[in-house]
Amino acid sequence: MLSKLDAFFAPDEAALKLRGMRQEVIASNIANGDTPGYKARDIDFGQAYQRALSAAQPARLQMTQTDPRHLGGNPKQQLETDLLYRNDLQPSIDGNTVDMNTEMANFADNAVHYQASLTFMQQHIAGLRAALQTQ
Amino acid sequence: MSLFGVFDIASSAMAAQSIRLNATASNIANADSATSSTGQPYRAKQVVFSATPLYANQPQAVGVKVAAVSEDQSPPRLVYDPKNPLADGNGYIAMPNVNVVEEMTNMISASRAYQTNADMMNTAKTLLQKTLQLGQA
Numbered sequence: 389m390l391s392k393l394d395a396f397f398a399p400d401e402a403a404l405k406l407r408g409m410r411q412e413v414i415a416s417n418i419a420n421g422d423t424p425g426y427k428a429r430d431i432d433f434g435q436a437y438q439r440a441l442s443a444a445q446p447a448r449l450q451m452t453q454t455d456p457r458h459l460g461g462n463p464k465q466q467l468e469t470d471l472l473y474r475n476d477l478q479p480s481i482d483g484n485t486v487d488m489n490t491e492m493a494n495f496a497d498n499a500v501h502y503q504a505s506l507t508f509m510q511q512h513i514a515g516l517r518a519a520l521q522t523q
Numbered sequence: 524m525s526l527f528g529v530f531d532i533a534s535s536a537m538a539a540q541s542i543r544l545n546a547t548a549s550n551i552a553n554a555d556s557a558t559s560s561t562g563q564p565y566r567a568k569q570v571v572f573s574a575t576p577l578y579a580n581q582p583q584a585v586g587v588k589v590a591a592v593s594e595d596q597s598p599p600r601l602v603y604d605p606k607n608p609l610a611d612g613n614g615y616i617a618m619p620n621v622n623v624v625e626e627m628t629n630m631i632s633a634s635r636a637y638q639t640n641a642d643m644m645n646t647a648k649t650l651l652q653k654t655l656q657l658g659q660a
Contacts, residue, residue: 411650413530415584416583418639419640419643420574420585421538422587425574429583432608465628495643503650506657
């Protein structure tokens with residue numbers, strides 16, 4: 389039963405975690421808006437979410453180890469995602485590629501999406517609660 | 524919970540920006556200090572930021588730290604004032620190499636960056652509060 393509950397909430401949980409992570413990445417960009425040489429970064433939410441949802445299948449690209457000294461490779465963990473670099477629009481002369489407008493827009497966008505994910509989860513909880521209650 | 528990282532990132536940036544604001548304040552305050560404790564005219568101080576990862580295993584959280592406070596090495600501003608006791612043989616005194624216009628720009632930039640980071644903290648706080656209310660009817 390508990391594992392079913394877990395699976396029921398897994399998509400919401402993954403979305404919230406990834407949104408939280410993306411919020412952190414964009415916050416880093418805004419915080420480093422004046423740091424020389426800093427390159428703005430971001431994650432591809434869609435791709436990371438798909439990966440998190442398909443993580444149910446085990447042993448993705450896990451290398452076979454027939455000896456304890458073999459390297460295990462570096463398979464991506466469930467919520468691990470690639471930190472990408474943003475294509476610079478107007479790089480500064482000091483090598484900084486943070487575009488404050490883009491970052492602020494992304495920050496607000498991601499915050500709204502986080503709240504949307506929260507609402508979806510709230511709906512799932514409400515549905516579950518309705519099913520549990522005696523009428 | 525990764526949203527807490529936003530607080531750490533924003534606070535590191537706010538600390539760095541306030542140091543920059545301090546340096547700017549010193550520069551503007553000393554724009555006319557022809558001499559100092561070293562006997563030399565005051566030199567403008569510039570704060571150098573560097574990006575620093577906040578947690579060992581989380582490359583996505585990058586804060587700001589002050590890498591160095593460097594002194595502006597450009598030559599002092601020479602002002603002709605033969606009556607001044609600090610004047611050299613030709614009647615010139617060396618004044619600080621502070622560019623007040625540059626410092627004002629720095630000040631505006633630092634205070635705006637500080638505000639942006641404070642806003643960012645507020646957003647993260649709102650999101651976390653909503654998360655805490657999750658599941659309450």
